[in-house]
Amino acid sequence: MVTARAYAADSATSPLVPTTIERREVGPRDVLIEIAFAGICHSDIHTIRGEWGTVPYPLTVGHEIVGIVAEVGSEVSAHAAGDRVGVGCLVNSCRSCANCLAGEEQYCLNGGVGTYGDVDRDGTITQGGYSSHVVVDEHFVVRVPDGLDLAAAAPLLCAGITTYSPLRHWKAGPGTRVAVIGLGGLGHMAVKLAASLGAEVTVLSQTLAKEDDGKRLGATAYYATSDPETFEKLVDSFDLIINTVSATLDATAYLSLLALDGTMVNLGAPPEPFAVPMFALAARRRSFSASGIGGIRETQEMLDYCAEHGIASDIEVISADQVNEAWERVLASDVRYRFVIDIATL
């Protein structure tokens, strides 16, 4: 067993506190990673606070993990000690179903294993990246290219791939008009990536408060959704809407902004369903969809793409003892655009 330092919560209402957790022995196909940085994702907070279901406390969260390989198992070929690597939201899947074989492990028909709070194949509960070390099967470990700053790369493992995957799947590129709803952790990555891919990018945010940022990140237009005129002005305007907001929106209003054959892709997971009227879809053969992270192969592709194009997350690095305060600031949308914990301070 490997004893790791970690921050964990004991209940839905307790703060995160320093503790130690046990990681499994490094098996033949395992990689032991000394974690350098862990990003703070809103999902971490939803999970710990019990908003997404029952939680096996005590729990350490964090699924935007980067670090250095400390040790590899005897059969590991893809990684070696000293490598810069990352781990995202998945640490296992069945690897034999059609979706896994297609490289889409996030849609594993037998259920993938999440990086924290999930039951691993050996029956243990997975523990996340707010921790000094983690042991992960090599298949779920990706390389962080040299060109990427390690801290700024951490959020790519969730916010990056979650936006990159639908942008590629729905073919954002030159000639496509992409709207991004919400300019937070996911939204700011969606804007950077869509602009980099050559799409014409518009931000739809509640207010114009972050307009300068949005344009700096690559958007050519920025509208306030609190202004009803926005919806009149932008009718039939977009080929793809990437919705990064985790709340149930007015589907009719947003769908009306899609041009013929346009798709609204939802990345958030609000508990209430959307009310989707047929006429809003049928009037322009519009589609309403949702996407979750990306497969391992595509996560590697995204990291390579980001290194090549000089893209990473805009981050604020914090020390471990600031994590509870940082969570409150995430809830208040007071971060531009991602907190990253410096695990050396843990």
Add this chain to the structure above:
Amino acid sequence: MVTARAYAADSATSPLVPTTIERREVGPRDVLIEIAFAGICHSDIHTIRGEWGTVPYPLTVGHEIVGIVAEVGSEVSAHAAGDRVGVGCLVNSCRSCANCLAGEEQYCLNGGVGTYGDVDRDGTITQGGYSSHVVVDEHFVVRVPDGLDLAAAAPLLCAGITTYSPLRHWKAGPGTRVAVIGLGGLGHMAVKLAASLGAEVTVLSQTLAKEDDGKRLGATAYYATSDPETFEKLVDSFDLIINTVSATLDATAYLSLLALDGTMVNLGAPPEPFAVPMFALAARRRSFSASGIGGIRETQEMLDYCAEHGIASDIEVISADQVNEAWERVLASDVRYRFVIDIATL
């Protein structure tokens, strides 16, 4: 003016009665059609009964029209007297917007003109095909190939194109698994066309009453949706679901039947929105969409395809004085699978 015999309703609650209506003079680009057969679509009933909005009574409905060209305007080049032709749900559109220029007149950004109950560009109210004659701009008149029986071709102008278009758009063909919800006028065409295109076709119907028919039409499997086991058994099974039912269904249950990247396309227009939960979409990157008829170019392509592959509607030909009784039978789902009015009896 051309005086035409017709059946019309004077109110939402009156029966259809014989009358005469005026058609406009044949303009330079118009085609005067002597109607031979008109299909009965459920939309005709919804419209007359005021279920889809205000109706300009008296109104003649019918948008599955086939007949023989009686006269053409001086500038008409595509059609000539004596030609077998058809008219579907659209008789005009702006023809200058991006969607019209793309041949998708059904999604005209300035609003297409429906075959009945709509305001035409000259300010008159359009009147449908339960009538002896109609005058239509040549662009909205399609050729009925010789190989097609004229009566059985009538329903292709709505039920045919409404199912053909999404099957082609979402690439139904060899290797794709298509489910068709509902085996009525649209459903039986969806089964025939999807099977002809090479897809593996499953019918999802409330009961197994029409199973023999479904298999004769080309389905290889047939399930009752009243049996909860159907939804357990078929989870993750389809690439495309064509929903021909005009009622608000349990989106969660049907979406769960889609495999990775599958799409549920709705062709009906129930007044209530569907409740679409994010998890049902995000779990397999599923899409929820809707489609309306098809463009004029694609309608011609569909008729040519049907002639080439020996496909038409299964019909019951009635005389004009049976139309009110036929409507009641449509409402009771007592038709296999489309009533067609023999306009010679009008």
